[in-house]
Amino acid sequence: MKIALAQINPIIGDFDYNFNKIKSFADKAASLSCDLAVFSELVISGYPPRDLLEKKDFADANIACLNRLISSVRGIGVICGFVEKNPGNEGNPLYNSAVLFEDGKILYQVRKRLLPTYDVFDEARYFEPGTEFESCSYKGRRIGLTVCEDMWNDKDIFKRRFYHADPVALMVKDGADMILNVSASPYHAGKREFKWNLLGSVARKYGIPVVAVNQVGGNDSLLFDGISAAFDSSGNRRSQACDFREDLVIFDSETFEGDIHGITASDTESVLNALIMGTHDYMKKCGFSKAVIGLSGGIDSALTAYIAAEALGRENVLTVFMPSPYTSRENYEDTRQFADNLGLEYTVIPIDDIFRTFLKVLSPDFNDDPGITEQNIQARIRGTLLMGISNRDGSLLLSTGNKSELAVGYCTMYGDMNGGLAVISDVPKTMVYEISRFINREKDFIPSRIIEKAPSAELSPDQTDQDDLPAYSVLDAILKGYVEELKSPDQLAAEGFDKKLVADVISRISRNEYKRHQAAPGLKVTSKAFGYGRRYPLAQRYSPKTSEV
16 A cells, blocks of 8 residues: 655644645645555644634534545545544543545544643643544555554553553554554654654564654644654654655555655754744744844844744844944944845844933933843833834744743843744753854854854843853753753752752742743743743742752
């Protein structure tokens, strides 16, 4: 059987768009003499639809779209995910389902059995779990169809399983000699290797081929890298779609021959491409074509502007430099050089006079030594100007703060946090440097001085980030351990970090939860991002237990 792995980028709730895209890919697969085209989880509605699922009209429109596909696609079998209504009188009103249809008839239908509720997932809020584990005969094969998480509960892979049942094992027991998995599995750096190991291990364990089709594209904070793949009965990857783009590859379930399309070679390149895709999709799906970015002369704003230029086209990015009395001559030169290197529109708006006007009202006794009030005034002046330009031009303001700053509150609400999308808010500062050096591997798009200079907010004379923060290499390591790996203070101290420093960093993380709660949505590229996947109360007094400092 020739199977087309149809990796597309649906738009949540745009049923006409999704219908046309699915039909186009199915027709292409049919023209290539494929027997079956497999699409991703909830591809008809787009994933994740979140509380749109609570609207009856949304579920109705999704079913109407499915019926249109069943009526219009001919000459090939199609598997796709959709929202099914629960016909019973108990439980949640919907199922996360997948269906196999061909020439106007539904041949096989399954309901997702394992509903994740960790990290960014909240599927038990909307869906009732399926209970059936039957496979289906099709084209000489016995297919076991699974939906995303149904694949992620193998006892040989997971030391602690979240669920009691293993749908794959039960389907194999029912006679399945091939497993198909439709998924919308969000991206984070390093995840693809784990996923390949999981899928290959399942194929090898049961001695059957495994085909997994993943969504691609960005939906709000969640990014989907695609990399749909097929594995032979020995667990070898024999077909693979590209990453971060729509694609169609073919896998033969009898000969195990398949298309292999290239993907990014490193996590650094992968994160960069994820951010470019996520920025493009967020703006396009929200109806924006132009972006505005405040350039500071630092590496964060330069990286954000580069990503925007790659995502939108350089002609659609406006950069604004807003010097204050504390701005160095280097930053005048570096911002201009950077904008020229990329061919970006560049304008300068000095804020000296505006700053002095604010000081007359708020700090009449100001003595040229800016405290936190005077520093925040500068950031808020810049944020207000950028929002004004955004309103004037109908462009989207992209904020430029990184994960390290956001974690410890090294940012100003209604200032540099202003924006409609926080492009690099899940990128630690050390990774910002890694990505910037990767961008410059062949040509210095980002002037070398921007990468080499000590980072500074330049809100007071001779200020650097390290006046108030530990070295970013140390800070990022603590943040990764505490935020992403959920390590305790004592575990971090046992790894060699200073106990007082660990306690200070954790205290800052806790104190600044309110800032992150008001931050623009960011693009998730690590295993645990700030945002709706990390849900901590704002009004709380919990302190992690630790031994005496």
